[in-house]
Amino acid sequence: MGVSGPIRVVVAKPGLDGHDRGAKVIARALRDAGMEVIYTGLHQTPEQIVDTAIQEDADAIGLSILSGAHNTLFAKVLELLRERDAADIKVFGGGIIPEGDIPPLKELGVAEIFTPGTPTGDVVTWVRSNLRELAA
Numbered sequence: 001m002g003v004s005g006p007i008r009v010v011v012a013k014p015g016l017d018g019h020d021r022g023a024k025v026i027a028r029a030l031r032d033a034g035m036e037v038i039y040t041g042l043h044q045t046p047e048q049i050v051d052t053a054i055q056e057d058a059d060a061i062g063l064s065i066l067s068g069a070h071n072t073l074f075a076k077v078l079e080l081l082r083e084r085d086a087a088d089i090k091v092f093g094g095g096i097i098p099e100g101d102i103p104p105l106k107e108l109g110v111a112e113i114f115t116p117g118t119p120t121g122d123v124v125t126w127v128r129s130n131l132r133e134l135a136a
Contacts, residue, residue: 005036007131010058012040012049014065014073022094022116023064029120030062030127046076053081053089059131060111063093070097070105078109090131094118 011027013020020042031037038056040049053061061081065073074093081087087109094114097105102113111130114123 007035007060007127008038008056008058009035009060009062009127010038010040010049010053010056011062011064012044012052013042014044014046014049014063014077015067015069016043017065017067017069018042019066020064022066023062025120026062026064026094026123029124033124033128035127046073046080049077050080050084050086054084054086058089060090060092060127063091063095065093065095065097068096070095071101074105074110075108092126094123 009030011023013023023039027037027039038052038058040052049061061077063074063077074091077091081089081091090111091109092112093110097113097115105113112126
């Protein structure tokens with residue numbers, strides 16, 4: 001990282017899931033907290049998401065997954081980041097993810113999972129606490 005300026009977060013909707021309200025709410029909350037947010041839109045492939053994160057010099061990728069494909073999609077994004085020498089980009093996410101799937105996802109390298117009902121302020125606080133500090 002080592003880049004100054006606001007925290008940059010790519011918010012993405014991977015796969016075939018067409019419900020993006022939660023992703024847009026999180027994107028707006030992060031933006032309102034002073035972060036730069038790049039929202040990729042619906043139906044992104046893991047490759048598109050990683051390409052965007054690298055091109056935009058993102059500090060993190062936030063994935064919103066409601067389709068049930070979270071294990072596959074998180075794993076693929078993390079694999080692509082490693083392959084592209086961009087493993088310093090943190091990956092977090094949220095959506096409909098069973099409690100039992102969260103520990104294995106974290107073992108894979110997902111930094112945090114937010115489940116439905118998490119206050120947006122908690123997401124903002126986590127991002128600020130776990131990514132580089134905002135430039136003075």
